[in-house]
Amino acid sequence: MLDLKLIRENPKEVERRLRTRGEPISLDRILKLDEERRQIIQRVEQLKAQRNKASDEIGRLKREQRDRDAERLIAEMGQIADEIKSLDGKLAQIEHELNDLLARLPNLPHESVPVSTEKSDKVILREFGEKPKFSFTPKSHVELGERLNILDFPRAARIAGSRFPLYKGLGAMLEMALVQFMLHYQVQKNKYIPIFPPFLGNAESFFAAGQLPKFADQVYFCPEDKLYLNPTAEILLTNLHRDEILDGSELPLKYCAYTACFRREAGTYGEEEKGLIRMHQFNKVELFKFTKPEESYQELESLVEDAEDILKELKIHYRAALLPSCDLGQQSAKTIDLEVWIPSQNRYYEVSSCSNCEDFQARRGNIRFRRDKTSKPEYVHTLNGSGLATSRLFVAILENNQQPDGSVIIPEPLRDYVGTDRLTPP
């Protein structure tokens, strides 16, 4: 959520910056509603002041047994009470529409974000390793998974439907090994506090993180209980400190969480996204920070590095990309993606997306901090990043580490967790 005051004071500037996202955004309606709202507030508050004064007076008269004078005042106040009620009603209506419009506005892109309407206009910040060279035609992870007997899409479809995963045998071990390894690493080396959160959240939580109201169609919803299935732990972790005032001296707070993630992925069927690339359910270890405003961009850099550590440890070729304005998620002011190489498709795929949401979510979730005991509360900045999306990493490991005989070498750090150094076809 953007600050209404900022919109009111710099409408042209805000509009210009929002439009760099490539959506046709107009603030006219918001400005008009805001104007109306403030006019009504002025009138209604005047009336309420009058009413409060009269109520005090009535109380006083009653105490002094001057019932006749009290009765006269009460009769006078009836009219004002009606007027207040009608104005309050009008005000509620205006604020409802205003809040809904505000809640759907995306965040302002940071000035360091390249402005473009082409998603391909990302800036490659750095690369690690190189694309593997094969003396044979590399197989896709779908084919490898089948031959190794570690993935079973047909049976997953029987149980749940298409686009659900089923890992089997050492495949299940490898997937869980990735989760374990990443959690251990981020907790022990990078000092994140581990959280095992609920996998469902309520509407307030999803609103605070920015998922609602705009993206309701992308999440699974249980109407009986009014609960939403977690699409990313970012949402759950954002709400860890919703409606709290944090102690400035304990910032930045760094959390990491493993969750299964569920997404409806409505209307995203693409032929190249076969197998595990885009699923209704996948696994992810999420990194999350609550920071002071002036520290958030340096914390974004270190968050990206923390996620990169995993790929370096696993020796997977990747690149870090600064996304252009048109490719930012609505909450994000700046996003850096990590992309791994997928040989069978001859392209890179995102395994991590690290964003600084500045105070966008903090405002929605009322997450604040105090610099010291006596200062006023201020909004924190929230940052999130996958560290990493396990299920896509699984794909990268299978495809990048495949051997001519169809076996797959397990990266060194995962071997103890998986219990073997190599997957071999039966």
Place this chain on the structure above:
RNA sequence: GGAGGGAUGGCCGAGCGGACGAAGGCAACGGUCUUGAAAACCGUAGCGCGAGGAGCGCCGGGGGUUCGAAUCCCUCUCCCUCCGCCA
């Protein structure tokens, strides 16, 4: 799922139609005293809109009754206890 009990400021806790933005306690902040600290005493002190003013709003959320609601009524959410069910 059934029956009951709760939700008040950073925390605990009183208030149950008018002098209540809310007693009291703890914690906090400033001061006095002290070489320093503790103790004691005095004082300040919630959040939001607004101009750090006036004013308005906020006692779990929403609605209602009333000239006036923390207080009465309806409704929702969450928490606790007991029963049922279950890992």
